[in-house]
Amino acid sequence: MTGPEAGERRENAAWELLLPAVAAPPRRRGRMLQSALRDAVRSGRLAAGTRLPSSRELAADLGVSRGLVTEAYEQLTAEGYLRSGRGSGTWVGEAVRAAAPGARDLAPRARGVRVDFRPGTPDLSLFPRAAWTAAYKGVLSRLPHRALGYPDPRGLPELRTALAALLTRRRGVVAGPERVVVCSGVAQAMTLLGFVLHGRGLSTVGVEDPGSPEHSALFASAGLRTVGLPLDAEGLVPGPLAASGVRAVVVTPAHQFPSGIAYSARRRAELLDWARTVDGYVVEDDYDGDFRYDRAPVGSLQGLDPEHVVYTGSVSKSLAPGLRLGWLLVPESLADEAAERKRTMDLGNPALDQAVLADYIAGGGYDRQLRRCQRAYRERRDCLVSSLDEHLPGTEVSGIAAGLHVIARVPRRYGPQSAFLARAAGAGVALRPLSDYGTAGSDTVRLVLGYAHLAPSDIALGVRLMADAVHPDIVPPHAVPPHAARPDAVHTVSVPPRTGPSGREP
Structure with missing residues (x-):
């Protein structure tokens, strides 16, 4: 007009x-x-x-x-x-340039996707809104006015005390409140630690390969390079670690991301021996340490040597990543430097959010939330395993005893990985291959399948869509969701294929 x-x-x-x-x-x-x-x-x-x-x-x-x-x-x-x-x-006037209407949303969004198996997100509908609201109201009613000033950059004393008790009880760490620094999730914890290590003269940090692709970018922002170090079935391989010359290495020993292995006792001992020999640090990222299904929880490395292990975690998987609340447990020798770096980064996390989390933990709400999530995620894991068994027979699944994702190795008869991914995407199924997380490429289809954020019905639908897309002539469509896998039978699923050779777990 x-x-x-x-x-x-x-x-x-x-x-x-x-x-x-x-x-x-x-x-x-x-x-x-x-x-x-x-x-x-x-x-x-x-x-x-x-x-x-x-x-x-x-x-x-x-x-x-x-x-x-x-x-x-x-x-x-x-x-x-x-x-x-x-x-x-x-x-x-002509000199004024109007701002573009609205703000861009930089959060990742999946467009045209019916089922998204990409890992990393919990079920956000499980967030305890009513309990969190009650805790927030309770905190506001009793919080003194002075608590709304600039907080201790390490975190509110009551939250650090609650976290120290929680992590000592649940993860076996050595965690006095003076070792705890409250951070905006693990991402900030890694960046903060990177600045501390860089200030101590380190220039390179070792990371697992395969491993989280975010670590390299986070440490780069602090002026540190990263070097990928290989894994075997027991964990980080000692030889390449020693030869790398690094004095700090990031690991996920309780449930390695993304392979799903738990470091063996021997490999954990070798890792700590290395740290003592080089007077270095093992950075333990316990990203999903609270979720164990078919085995007893594996205690933290930090509890074995708190002066050579830096421990970090968050509520991103147990509550919601949008809270941006996590923690860094540092050796006593790094505590002052970590606190000062946190102060110069942002003057500390929001006091109200910290007080609410402290109240929620102290009142038992956090333990109840973990039990609730544990039941829901185990059910979804069983649904995923049984759906793969039914619709993609011969698929070998590993890393299922803990965490929020599995590794699925699909038989070769379903085609090379590039074609498999393209056909699945065309059917509206978003996937991440294992090759996205490391340097080693493979033509074998190995998928990192996240399941925590999906309802069982969506999991079953996604596997059916994937199976129909990659081989509709071999895998017939099913109208009824598959039965849940038996918990006592879910360690490694290797179903003989109906036709063609089966692959082997590497």
Whole structure:
């Protein structure tokens, strides 16, 4: 639409925007009118080149004095928002560039996806809204005014005390409150630690290969390079670690990400011996240490040598990643440096959020939440394993005794990995192959399948869609969701294929 009608519609919308300003108290009305006009220009509601009504007309429309409008026009003309000429009226200036409407959402979104198996997200619908709201109200009612000032950069004392007790009890760490630094999740914990290590003269950190692709970027932001170190069935291989020359290495020993293995007792001892020999540090990322299904929890490395192991975790998997609450347990020799780095990064995490988490942990709500999630995620894991058994026979599944994802090795008869992924994507199934997490490529289809965020019905649907897409002639569609796998039979699933050779677990 162009011409006078379009201009009139735009202007009318702008004048409605000014009405709240003229409703302000008389002494503030002029400033409010000027501010509202500025915002209308900045936001694009009044586009460059738009002619404004005369001061007399606008004053009559708004029901204010003409002097108020004249003063606003003169002030905004002086600032460059408006331009005017004798006998030519008042116009929106050309120098102003309106901001794009709305803010971009940089959070990842899956478009055109029916079922998303990519790992990393818990079931956000399990977040305990009612209990969290009650804790928040309770905290607000009793929190002293001084607690709303700048917090201790290490974290509120009550939260550090609650975390130390929780982690000692559940994960076997050595965790006095003075060792705990509350962080905005594991991502900030790694970055903060990177600055501390860089300040101590380190230039390189070892990381697992395959492993989390985020570690390299996080340490790079602190000026550190990373070197990938290989794994075998027991954990990080000692030889390449010793030969690398690094004095710090990041590991996920309780449930390696993404392979799902648990470090053997021998390999854990070798890792600690290495740290003592080089006077270095093992950084233990316990990203899903609270979720164990078919085996007893594996205690933390930090509990074996708290002066050579840095321990980190968060509530991102147990509650919600959007809370941005995590922790870093440091050796006593690093405690002061870590606290100072945290102070210079952001002056500490929000006090209210910390107080609510402390209350939630101390009142037993966190333990109840973990039990609730444990039951739900075990059911979903069993559903995924049995669905793969039924719809992609011959698939070998590993890493299922703990955590929130499994590794599925699909038989070769379903095609090379590139074709498999393309066909699954065409059916609306989002997948991440194991090759995305390390340097070793493979034509064998090995998938990292996250299941915690999916309802059992969605898991069954996703596996059926995947199977029908990759081999509809071999894998017939099923109308009924598969039965849940028996918990006592879920360690490694290797079902003989109906046709063709079966692959072997590497």
